[in-house]
Amino acid sequence: xxxxxxxxxxxxxxxxxxxxxxxxxxxxxxxxxxxxxxxxxxxxxxxxxxxxxxxxxxxxxxxxxxxxxxxxxxxxxxxxxxxxxxxxxxxxxxxxxxxxxxxxxxxxxxxxxxxxxxxxxxxxxxxxxxxxxxxxxxxxxxxxxxxxxxxxxxxxxxxxxxxxxxxxxxxxxxxxxxxxxxxxxxxxxx
Numbered sequence: 280x281x282x283x284x285x286x287x288x289x290x291x292x293x294x295x296x297x298x299x300x301x302x303x304x305x306x307x308x309x310x311x312x313x314x315x316x317x318x319x320x321x322x323x324x325x326x327x328x329x330x331x332x333x334x335x336x337x338x339x340x341x342x343x344x345x346x347x348x349x350x351x352x353x354x355x356x357x358x359x360x361x362x363x364x365x366x367x368x369x370x371x372x373x374x375x376x377x378x379x380x381x382x383x384x385x386x387x388x389x390x391x392x393x394x395x396x397x398x399x400x401x402x403x404x405x406x407x408x409x410x411x412x413x414x415x416x417x418x419x420x421x422x423x424x425x426x427x428x429x430x431x432x433x434x435x436x437x438x439x440x441x442x443x444x445x446x447x448x449x450x451x452x453x454x455x456x457x458x459x460x461x462x463x464x465x466x467x468x469x
Contacts, residue, residue: 299325304407309379311356315408316379322388325404326397336391337378343391348384352376382408 307321319337323330337344352360357376380388382405389401 301407301410304404305411308408308411309360311352311360311379312350314350314381315411316350316381317385317404319378319380319388322380322385322404325400326389326392327394327400328392328397333388333392334375334378337388340387340391343387344384347381348387349378349380351378 304325307317307325308315309318310316319333320330323333326333337349353376385404385408386401389397
């Protein structure tokens with residue numbers, strides 16, 4: 280059984296060097312430019328290397344990182360992350376504009392680092408990204424069903440109101456003055 284788990288890249292809890300909870304990894308995922316990304320410093324920590332070494336390897340292998348795999352943050356994005364407490368301060372970044380790796384890009388640093396820990400952690404990270412996507416799809420489905428129910432309820436509310444209006448009209452009919460049928464007599468003779 281354990282060998283089966285290892286073949287799928289699962290990290291065993293007794294391997295303290297490699298183990299970290301899903302929650303720890305999820306807290307390192309940020310939304311930037313409409314994409315879920317992980318910062319180079321966080322990936323380096325999870326992969327067991329220094330952030331500067333990760334950046335060096337990325338710079339040496341830039342052709343492996345197209346736009347949909349990696350982006351470099353702007354000054355404004357860094358400032359926004361600091362103000363939202365996503366990162367403690369600009370000093371935390373080491374005085375440079377960090378790289379952010381997309382869901383597709385988190386595996387590539389592990390390939391250029393060529394370490395077992397990096398490879399195993401990248402597989403875990405990708406699995407977490409997949410779980411997040413599944414959860415979002417589930418919530419999207421639930422939201423869609425709730426919207427459908429709301430529309431039905433609103434339609435039913437209108438129909439029920441109409442029924443009550445008809446019932447009220449039947450119980451309290453409006454009395455309009457009745458027209459007299461017949462001939463009128465003239466008061467003056469012709």
